[in-house]
Each structure stands twice: as structure tokens, then as C-alpha cells.
Amino acid sequence: MTEQTTPVVIPDEAQPPAERRADRRPRRADRRPRRGGVAAAVGVLGELLITLGVLLGLFVVWQLWWTDVVANRHQEELIADLGWAEITPTPVPTQEPTAEPVDPRRYDAPPVIAEPAVRTTFATLRVPRWGPDYLQAISQGTSRSQVLDELGIGHYEGTAMPGGIGNFAVAAHRVTYGKPFNRIEELQVGDALVVQTEETWYVYRVASTEIVSPRQVEVVAPVPGQPGVAPTAAMMTMTTCHPMYSARERYIVHATFDYWMPTDAGLPPDLDAANGGA
């Protein structure tokens, strides 16, 4: 078809372009199949690659943002469901008349609960260094799909329970999925790690940090770094990924057990200090 076939009457200048376009459309459609097979294939390939790029971008959004949204919501519910984890910061009995305030801290052997079934939430973690609002549940197991991606902090099965002689070892994400251990690099020697079970507070103090390869399982041995040696002290170990957004290495924090308190004796002094006094 050529321009001559259209009935051309040109009363003004606005009409012809519209007419021409209407005329051209079928012609273009006509021509498309005749485009070279290679050109068509490259065109489709280009569109597929653009689509793939958009999907990869979406994956990043999902990983960096959406997993946090979902995990935070879930982990808050988990804390609420425990029933005993949220403390109103006042229950310290003020025994004013006594000459010396009774120190609620106890340094004898603490009560230790038995290991629960996988996915059972049995404790919480508070870290004053990470602010007074930091409160995370600790659940049994370190499987990503079953525990770490959903429930937050996971307890290495077979390692000691809070307060127990041996190594209470836990793992959690440092980025994404609620990122419970996001600020692990801020921890300093002497910082308190406050673990709470239904009946007991257990306070550990950071003793050392190290960066190891993912295969160095001896960091969660009963005596950290010395597999096979019988433990005599209560330790705690946190493991998470390092560097951030990578799984090349692991960031490890070791802590030693300091003292314990029954939960009905009020808040441990370390939390009081973090909350700006009782």
C-alpha cells in the first residue's frame, strides 16, 4: 500500500498525519513477520534479560526488606505468646528499712532446664549494649528454614542450656529475617548478655570475639576451641555471618557465665542500668 491509495483530501494541516498513521498501522503489522529471524530472536532475548533483571531486583527487595517485615512480625508474636518475657520494669521489692540492700545476684550453680523439642521457644535474650528495647526469643535448633529464618535466634542442639556447664551456643541472622545479631560487632568485652527462661535470669559477660571459617565447629564445643575437653565452666557462644551480606566467615562472640537470679527477684542489675535505673 502506498500513500496514493488513501483518499486524500486535505482541508487543513491537522488531518493528514492522523490519516497516515491509520494507514500505516496495517502495513507495519504486515511487515513484522518478515523481520529477520535473528532480529526477532534478539528482540525476545533482550526482553527476557530485562525481565530477569527486574526479577533479580525484586529478589533483593524481598531479601533485604520483606524478610525483615515478616520475621519481625512473627518474632514479636513469639515473645508475646511466651507470656513471661515482657517485664514491666518495676517489680524490684524495695526493702528500705534494711541496713543493706539484699543483692539478688546469685553465684552458686543455677537451675538448668532440659533441652526442649526443636522449634520450641524456651528463652529470651536481652543485650543492654543494643538498647533497652532489644528483646529476642531463643528457640531450639539451628535449621534455617525451621528456626533461624522464622523464629529468630536458634540454640545449637546438644550444646548446654542456659546456665549449664558447657557452652550455650546460639546462632542468628546478622542481616535479613529480622537480623537479631545485626549489631554484634558493637559488643565489647564485659558487656552483659541477659538470658531469661520462665523462672530464671542468666547473665553472661562477653569475654572475647573472633572471626573464624564456617567449618570451625570447635567454637561451639563445650570448651570453646578445645573439642573433646570436658567442660568445667558455663559459657555462651553467639555465631553469625561475617562479613555482612556474605557467608564467607563467621563472627563469634564468647561469653562467660556471671550470675543468675530467679525471675521473681526483679530485674538483673545489668538491665536496670540499661533502663536508666529501676
Add this chain to the structure above:
Amino acid sequence: MYGWLWRALPGPRWGRAGILVALAAVVVAVCFTWVFPAIAPLMPFNDTTVD
């Protein structure tokens, strides 16, 4: 590919745009709900345990 999709859809221009937006939303929802959680464990980051 997308040109073909655009021509294959019925309706006026805004109607087709609406259908495409709805399709995109479905694709995002399917990816967020099933596809991404399935491939995330295969990604070479985010492992936090020693084993």
C-alpha cells in the same frame, strides 16, 4: 514478547494497562510467597551457623 502481549489483550488502552498492572502484581505476589523463599537457601550468603 511484550509487544505481542499488548496486542493480544482486549479492550481499550487503559483497560489493557490495568490488566498488565494486575498481572505484574500477581507475579510479585507469587515470587514473594513461593519463588524467593524457595531459592533463598541456595544463595551464597546469610548462613550464620558453624557446621
